[in-house]
Each structure stands twice: as C-alpha cells, then as structure tokens.
Amino acid sequence: MSSDAEVRDYPFGEPAGIEVDPLFAKLRREEPVSRIRLPYGGEGWLVTRHEDTKLVLADPRFSRARTVDRDDVPRTTPEPARGGFLLNMDPPEHNRLRRLVALAFTSRRVERLRPRVQEIVGERLAEIERHGPPTDLVRSLALQVPIVVICEMLGVPARDQERFQDFSDAVLSTTAYTPEEILAVRTALQTYLADMVRRRREQPTDDLLGALVAARDDEDRLSEEELINLGIGLLIAGHGTTANQISNFTYVLLTRPGSWDLLRERPDLVPGAVEELLRYVEFGTGGSFAKVATEDVLVGGVLIPAGDAVFVNAQAANRDETVFDSPDEVDLLRQPNPHLAFGHGLHHCLGAQLARLILQVTIGSLVRHFPSLRLAVPAEDVPWKTGLLVRGPKALPVSW
Amino acid sequence: MTEQRWRIQIDKRTCIGSGLCIGISPDHFRLVDGRSEPRAESVTPDDLVLDAAEFCPVEAILVRAENTMTILAPQQ
Ligand code: HEM
Ligand code: SF4
Numbered sequence: 001m002s003s004d005a006e007v008r009d010y011p012f013g014e015p016a017g018i019e020v021d022p023l024f025a026k027l028r029r030e031e032p033v034s035r036i037r038l039p040y041g042g043e044g045w046l047v048t049r050h051e052d053t054k055l056v057l058a059d060p061r062f063s064r065a066r067t068v069d070r071d072d073v074p075r076t077t078p079e080p081a082r083g084g085f086l087l088n089m090d091p092p093e094h095n096r097l098r099r100l101v102a103l104a105f106t107s108r109r110v111e112r113l114r115p116r117v118q119e120i121v122g123e124r125l126a127e128i129e130r131h132g133p134p135t136d137l138v139r140s141l142a143l144q145v146p147i148v149v150i151c152e153m154l155g156v157p158a159r160d161q162e163r164f165q166d167f168s169d170a171v172l173s174t175t176a177y178t179p180e181e182i183l184a185v186r187t188a189l190q191t192y193l194a195d196m197v198r199r200r201r202e203q204p205t206d207d208l209l210g211a212l213v214a215a216r217d218d219e220d221r222l223s224e225e226e227l228i229n230l231g232i233g234l235l236i237a238g239h240g241t242t243a244n245q246i247s248n249f250t251y252v253l254l255t256r257p258g259s260w261d262l263l264r265e266r267p268d269l270v271p272g273a274v275e276e277l278l279r280y281v282e283f284g285t286g287g288s289f290a291k292v293a294t295e296d297v298l299v300g301g302v303l304i305p306a307g308d309a310v311f312v313n314a315q316a317a318n319r320d321e322t323v324f325d326s327p328d329e330v331d332l333l334r335q336p337n338p339h340l341a342f343g344h345g346l347h348h349c350l351g352a353q354l355a356r357l358i359l360q361v362t363i364g365s366l367v368r369h370f371p372s373l374r375l376a377v378p379a380e381d382v383p384w385k386t387g388l389l390v391r392g393p394k395a396l397p398v399s400w
Numbered sequence: 401m402t403e404q405r406w407r408i409q410i411d412k413r414t415c416i417g418s419g420l421c422i423g424i425s426p427d428h429f430r431l432v433d434g435r436s437e438p439r440a441e442s443v444t445p446d447d448l449v450l451d452a453a454e455f456c457p458v459e460a461i462l463v464r465a466e467n468t469m470t471i472l473a474p475q476q
Contacts, residue, residue, distance in 0.1 A: 054431075058423040095424065095451045102455045103475060338417055338434050347425030352418070353457050 006063055007043060010069040010311070011037035012377045013074065015391060016283050017384050018248055020328075024048055024316040024371035034300040036311065038074035042350045044290060044309035045302075048316035050340070052300040056312050058345030065090040067309070071138035073290060078139060078179055083231040087237075087289060087347055093345065097222060097230060100215050101350065104153070104208055110353045112375050113149065117361045120148050126370045133399040136374040138247050141366070142396075146242035153354075154234060155207025156196055159180050189235075193228045208234075238351045241283050244353070244392030246362050249277040251396060253363070255379045256330050263332070270364040272354060277363075279339035280330050314340050370400045405466040406445055408438040414460040421452035421461060428452065442466060448472075 012021045027034055028048040036046045047056050056062055067073045068083040075081065081088055086098055103109065126146050128135050135141075152160040200213040211229055215221045222230070253259040253273075263270055290309040298306045304310060318339045319327040342349035349355065366373065375382070376397040383394040408428065412435045421429040421436050425448040429436050443449060453461040453473035463473045 054419060058419045058426070060423065091424070095448075095455075099451060099454055105457065106474075107458045251444065336434070342418070344419040346420065348418040348420045348423070348457070 006031075007037050008046075009048060010038055014386055015381070017253065017390065017393075020282070020315045020319060020348075021066055024313065025319065025321075026318060028320060030044060030382075033300045033304075036074075039076055040078055041070075041072060041074040041080070041309075044074040045299075046311050047299060047315065048313060048320075049300060050317045050320035050338075053312040053314075053317040053340060054344050056310050057340075057343055057347070059297065060091070060346070061294050061297050062291035062310060062346070063090050063294050064088050064289065064291055065093075066294065067290050070216040073292065075290060079182070081289065084225065085233045086230070086350065087233070091346070097226060098350065100221060101208065101230065101234070101324070104211075105350050105352075105354055107353045110357050113153070113354070114357060114361065115151055116152070117145075117358055118286045118365070121145055121362050121365045125365060129369070132297075134397050136252055137396040137398050138243075138393060139158060139395070141362070142243045142246035142250075142392075145246065146355075147239045148353070149240045149358055150235060150351075154231060155200075155205050155209045156231075156235075160192070162267065167358055175328055189232055190228055196231070197224075197227060199362075216394055234351075238354070240390055242351075242355050242358055244390050245281065245359060247392050248281045248283070249274070249359065249363055249397050250366065250373075250398075251375075251393060252277060252281060252330060253367075254373065254375050254398070259330070259332060260367060260371075260373060264371045265361070267364060267368065269332055269358050270367070272335065272337070273358075273380055274359045274363060275337045275339065276330060276332050276334045276358075278341035279318045279324070279334070279337055282313075282318065282341070283392070284314065288312060288314070314343075372400045373398055374400065404445055405442050406449060406472065407464045407469075408441055409462045409464075410421060410436050410438055411460045411462075412437075414458050415456075416458055416460075418457055420455045420457070424448055424452045424455065436460070443475045465474060 012023050027046070032047065032049045032052060033044060034046050037043050044200050045086065047053055067081045068088050069080050071080050073161065086094060086166065087099065126142050147161045148158045151161065196209060197213055199212050204210055212227050212230060216224065216227050244342065253263070262354070263273060287313055290311055292309050293304045293306050295306045318341065321327050323338065342352040376399040382396060385392055385394055407446040415435045417431065418436040419431065422431055428439055428443060428449055430439055430451060449463055453463045454475065456474070459474050464471050464473065
C-alpha cells in the first residue's frame with residue numbers, strides 16, 4: 001500500500017497515443033480514491049473504480065456549478081471553468097436547458113438521420129477512392145463527417161466548419177493555445193452564432209437552432225446568452241470528440257490483427273465493436289471536469305469533505321477488472337459492456353446516440369468499401385496530438 | 401376527493417443504464433444490475449420525473465396520469 005498522504009501530480013503525464021497510464025490500474029487496486037495535485041487551483045481527489053465513478057457522476061451532492069469562475073478549484077487549464085454550458089450547470093438551470101434539446105437527441109429521432117449520415121459518409125469514401133491511395137483519413141474522413149451532420153442538425157452552413165475546428169481545439173486545450181487565442185476564437189464564434197440567430201428572427205427555420213430561437217422568443221424559456229452558448233456547446237462538444245474517435249477507432253482496428261477482417265465478414269458485429277472501442281479508447285487525456293462536493297460524501301470508504309473537488313477518469317473506470325474481463329484487451333464481441341465513455345448521470349452525453357450512429361455508419365462503411373485498408377506507415381510513426389484534453393492522431397495515413 | 405398521482409414504468413430491455421434518471425432524481429429511480437428501476441411505481445406529481453422521461457436517451461421511461469392513463473412524458 002502507498003502511504004495515505006501521497007499527493008500525485010495530475011494528469012500523470014502526456015499520454016503516448018492511446019496508451020493508458022499503468023498507474024490507473026495500480027490506484028484502482030491499492031488506492032481507489034487518492035489525492036492529486038492539478039497544474040492550477042490546488043489539490044483534489046481522483047476516483048478510479050467503475051462503481052465509485054458512477055456514484056460521483058450521478059450523485060446530486062456533487063456539483064458542477066461550484067467549479068464555475070472559481071480560481072480555487074483544481075483544474076488542468078489556466079482559466080477557471082466558464083459558466084453557461086450544460087456541462088457546468090446544476091439543476092434547475094441544467095434541466096431547463098437540456099429539456100429544450102433532449103428530444104432531438106433520442107435514439108428514435110437520431111435513427112431518422114441514418115440515411116443522411118450514410119450518404120455523407122458515402123460521398124467522402126467515393127472521394128477518397130477517386131484520389132487513390134494513400135490518404136490521410138483524419139483530413140479526408142474523420143474531420144469531414146461529424147461536423148456536417150451536426151451543422152445540418154443545427155442548421156448552420158457546413159462550409160463555415162473551419163471556425164468550429166479552431167474553436168473546439170482551443171476550448172479543449174491545456175497548453176496548445178494561449179488564453180488570448182482562446183478568447184479570440186470564442187468571441188468570433190459568439191458573433192457568428194449571434195448572426196445565425198438574428199437571421200432566424202428574420203426568417204424562421206425548422207432546424208434545431210430555429211426551434212431554440214422560437215423557445216426564446218415565443219416562450220421565453222431561455223436567455224439570449226443561453227441560446228448562443230447552447231449552440232456553441234453543441235458544435236464543439238460533438239464534433240472534435242467524434243472526429244477523433246473515428247481516427248482512433250480505425251487506428252485500433254488496423255493495428256489489432258484480424259479485427260478488420262472480422263468486421264468485414266460479420267458487419268452485424270459493428271455496433272458491438274463500436275461499444276468496445278468506446279470503452280477501450282478514452283477520447284480524453286485524463287483532465288476531465290471536476291465536481292465539487294456540496295456536503296460530506298463517502299466514496300469507496302473515503303470521506304470527501306464538503307467543498308473538495310473530485311475527478312473521475314473514464315479510462316480508469318473502463319479498465320476496471322472487477323467489471324470487465326481482460327480489460328486491457330480489445331474484445332469486439334464483449335457483452336455486456338457497461339462502459340462509461342459517455343459519462344453517467346445528469347451530464348450523460350447528450351449526443352451519445354448520435355455519436356453511436358455516426359461511428360457505426362462510418363466504421364461500417366469504411367470496412368465495406370476498403371476491405372484491404374492498412375496503415376501506410378509503421379504504427380509507431382503515426383503522429384499524435386499533444387497539449388489538448390482530447391487525444392487522437394494528427395494524421396492517419398492509410399492505403400488499400 | 402383523491403389527489404392526483406402519476407405512474408412510472410421503465411422498459412428494462414430498452415434502458416442502457418445511462419444513469420441520467422438517477423442523476424436527476426435518486427428519490428424516484430435507482431440502478432439495479434445496471435438498469436434503472438422506479439423506487440415506487442405510483443408517485444405524487446413531481447417535475448423531476450417528467451425531466452427524467454424527457455432526458456432518457458432511449459425513451460425507456462413512461463410517465464402517465466394514474467386516473468386517466470394519459471401519457472405525460474416523453475412527448476410523442
Ligand atoms: C464519440 C463521441 C463522444 C464522446 C466520447 C462524448 C463524451 C461525453 C462525455 C463523457 C460527457 C460527459 C462529460 C462529463 O460529465 O464530464 C459528454 C457530455 C456532453 N456531450 Fe458528448 N460525447 C461525444 C459526442 C457528442 C456529440 C455528437 C454531441 C452533440 C452533438 C455531444 C454533446 C454533448 C453535450 C451537450 C454534453 C453535456 C451534457 C450535459 O451536461 O447535460 N457529445 N459527452
Ligand atoms: S435515463 Fe433511460 S437509459 Fe438512462 S438509466 Fe434511466 S431509464 Fe435507463
């Protein structure tokens with residue numbers, strides 16, 4: 001056992017590719033609720049077991065609003081957490097705003113988009129085919145699909161996508177951008193969204209942004225600022241994460257012998273494979289958003305005093321050997337698979353069903369169109385992003 | 401005069417264990433073997449129960465008025 005008093009610097013280090021730091025496994029076994037020191041704002045707690053993670057994420061005694069604008073809350077970014085986004089809100093504000101968009105993201109509604117998503121992916125693959133091998137899948141596919149789907153859903157022109165690309169990288173940045181750069185991108189996107197809203201006032205639309213404008217103007221269910229932040233939140237939460245996962249998943253499948261062939265022979269296994277890849281490849285690097293205890297709470301036998309910040313980590317929870325057999329193996333047939341890749345509780349990913357659809361269609365189509373797909377460089381030469389909260393390859397050169 | 405009550409039903413086969421409903425109202429919902437269950441099927445009206453049914457990503461929660469059996473949430 002390590003001593004009770006040990007406080008570790010967190011995140012544990014810049015991850016190499018999609019590797020998971022072995023320290024998480026050790027902590028899960030020996031010190032499931034441990035003390036950590038963040039780069040900014042001081043110390044907090046890290047919870048690594050699956051069960052404790054679910055408790056922290058679902059228990060209303062842990063607050064997100066209490067992290068907003070507070071310089072004394074531990075975090076990975078220089079700036080304190082900003083308010084105005086679903087992720088940083090507590091009830092009742094959180095519920096009032098999520099209510100306005102929840103219906104658009106249910107399985108039933110998302111399933112209606114399947115033919116269109118299939119079409120968007122089909123166009124990209126045809127384009128890749130036309131150019132011939134090799135191609136960088138990050139640019140030619142991953143960055144092209146989620147943004148178009150989400151823009152169409154919201155009703156903003158996909159040709160403006162470069163603005164969102166800059167913005168989502170900046171927001172998820174720990175060190176890759178300066179605070180001034182982040183602020184500049186944020187302001188630009190706010191102005192852009194405000195313009196989209198103004199146009200809908202002149203000419204109502206039946207897209208999601210149009211529905212939000214109507215909820216603002218006709219029913220007064222949200223403020224102007226909330227409306228704009230909600231739009232920004234959807235654009236950035238959805239696109240970078242899903243794009244990175246398309247690249248990450250393809251990388252894993254191409255570097256695990258037999259995986260590509262298995263999915264080619266058994267396309268019915270794609271949805272389950274996507275779940276396993278969601279479990280295996282944590283899109284974040286570890287610096288998730290803190291929650292603050294509003295009263296004393298017992299987590300895994302450790303008393304978290306009121307006012308303390310707690311971090312969870314999906315890569316730790318998703319490798320919990322008491323829940324998943326051989327957790328460090330990719331088992332495309334794994335069943336059941338109660339992974340926490342989309343979080344848990346009140347802030348469970350709004351776009352989870354949409355992300356699943358996009359990932360299933362993209363991976364499924366890629367396997368079908370390019371049965372002989374392979375990396376065009378040795379696996380160890382694939383370059384990875386650094387300094388961001390999300391992980392993914394900078395480029396994924398493939399051939400067929 | 402009887403007070404109005406609501407009935408909560410959860411389709412366990414559809415539930416994906418997102419924990420959303422539990423996060424919204426642990427007084428009404430709990431996870432059993434990774435799937436949600438109402439703590440009581442008949443409850444006094446509470447907006448949190450409607451939120452849970454609206455937020456459920458797979459619409460596994462059905463809330464109805466007990467006397468008329470009218471569906472209160474999710475919206476159809
Ligand atoms: C593979 C892709 C994705 C992954 C792995 C993912 C993961 C997550 C996770 C883990 C959370 C909870 C964070 C926390 O509690 O700290 C979350 C929340 C959220 N996600 Fe996603 N997400 C993905 C795609 C999307 C998409 C496509 C959208 C929308 C278009 C989206 C919108 C949101 C929103 C709005 C929230 C905040 C919900 C709330 O606080 O109520 N995400 N996501
Ligand atoms: S919100 Fe729906 S899917 Fe999530 S735990 Fe509750 S019933 Fe299950």
